[in-house]
Amino acid sequence: MSDRQFDGLVSVRQVQDQGMITVRGDLKGKKIATELKAATGVDMPAQMGASVKGASGILWMSPDEAMVLAPLGDAPALAGELQKKLSKTHALVVDVSDARAVFELTGPNVRDVLAKLAPVDTHPDVLALGALRRTRMGQVACAFWLMSDTSARVICFRSVGDYMFGILSSAAAPGSEVFA
Amino acid sequence: MLTLNCPYCGLDKDETELAYGGEAHLKRFGPGSTDEDFESYIFGRENPKGVxxxxxxxxxxxxxxxxxxxxxxxxxxxxxxSAQTFEPPKAIKDAISKKRPGWTWRNFS
Known part of the structure; x- marks a missing residue:
């Protein structure tokens, strides 16, 4: 997929260099928390949390599922390494970098653009920085988190990446400010 | 529009984020069960006005x-x-009793 970008209320850009590894297992277990921290350099997030530092991080997807973020080139090796380290724990590790699409939204209206598409209260009092929200946007499932007050990342299945880019661009169309 | 709090995410979820899964606390009757039990497992559903x-x-x-x-x-x-239970926990039953004294539903009250 080519680099895509749309500039409007926010700029929508497809992130091409994000590696993603799904880890399933008991996230409260010590072994998984230790290994994921060693692999990413960040602490295991709390319920519905996202701890991300640069291209590395851990997203809390459900009580037994975490998404490990890593630079794209490192993902296959890291997945293999995690698989080996967790081989004696009840866990499953899969490199899903090619199965997911990631979009970055940048601009002061980022909360408004997210709120147009997802049934989520994006007010700063409710959706804090460092919180992950798994929900739907339009017709498709997705997860998103705010990296700062002016930028967010959205993850969805790559098979619906075109759709996601389309609805994000449309929600960010110039002149469609929520509070104009 | 319903808003339900998912006990696993701990967040209030909009009805459009959820999928309905039918009546709760059904006991499965499979091969080897009596015709009456099997029939009521397949077709017997509550249709209450209330709880x-x-x-x-x-x-x-x-x-x-x-x-x-x-x-x-x-x-x-x-x-x-939680889904990992055969009957509603006491806290839920108490909450219902407060609002609907004397409620019953199948064998629960």
Missing amino acids: HFERWRCASGCTKWFHAARCTVTMEVFGTY
């Missing part, structure tokens, strides 16, 4: 199944709880 128990799935969220207790008349939600 009701349902299964829901946090479909576009954490994907976990959970249970919800609500009123079919007022759409009031009494609470949600």
Whole structure:
């Protein structure tokens, strides 16, 4: 997929260099928390949390599922390494970098653009920085988190990446400010 | 529009983020059971005007199944709880009793 970008209320850009590894297992277990921290350099997030530092991080997807973020080139090796380290724990590790699409939204209206598409209260009092929200946007499932007050990342299945880019661009169309 | 709190995410979820899973606390009767039991497992459902128990799935969220207790008349939600249980926890029953004294549903009250 080519680099895509749309500039409007926010700029929508497809992130091409994000590696993603799904880890399933008991996230409260010590072994998984230790290994994921060693692999990413960040602490295991709390319920519905996202701890991300640069291209590395851990997203809390459900009580037994975490998404490990890593630079794209490192993902296959890291997945293999995690698989080996967790081989004696009840866990499953899969490199899903090619199965997911990631979009970055940048601009002061980022909360408004997210709120147009997802049934989520994006007010700063409710959706804090460092919180992950798994929900739907339009017709498709997705997860998103705010990296700062002016930028967010959205993850969805790559098979619906075109759709996601389309609805994000449309929600960010110039002149469609929520509070104009 | 219903808003249910998913006990696994801990977040209030919009009905459009959830998938309905039918009546809660059904006991399965499979091969070898009596015709009456099998028939009621397949077709016998409550259709109450009032307190009701349902299964829901946090479909576009954490994907976990959970249970919800609500009123079919007022759409009031009494609470949600784990799917790993055969009957509603005491806290849920107490919450219902406070609002609907004397309620019954199948064998629960």
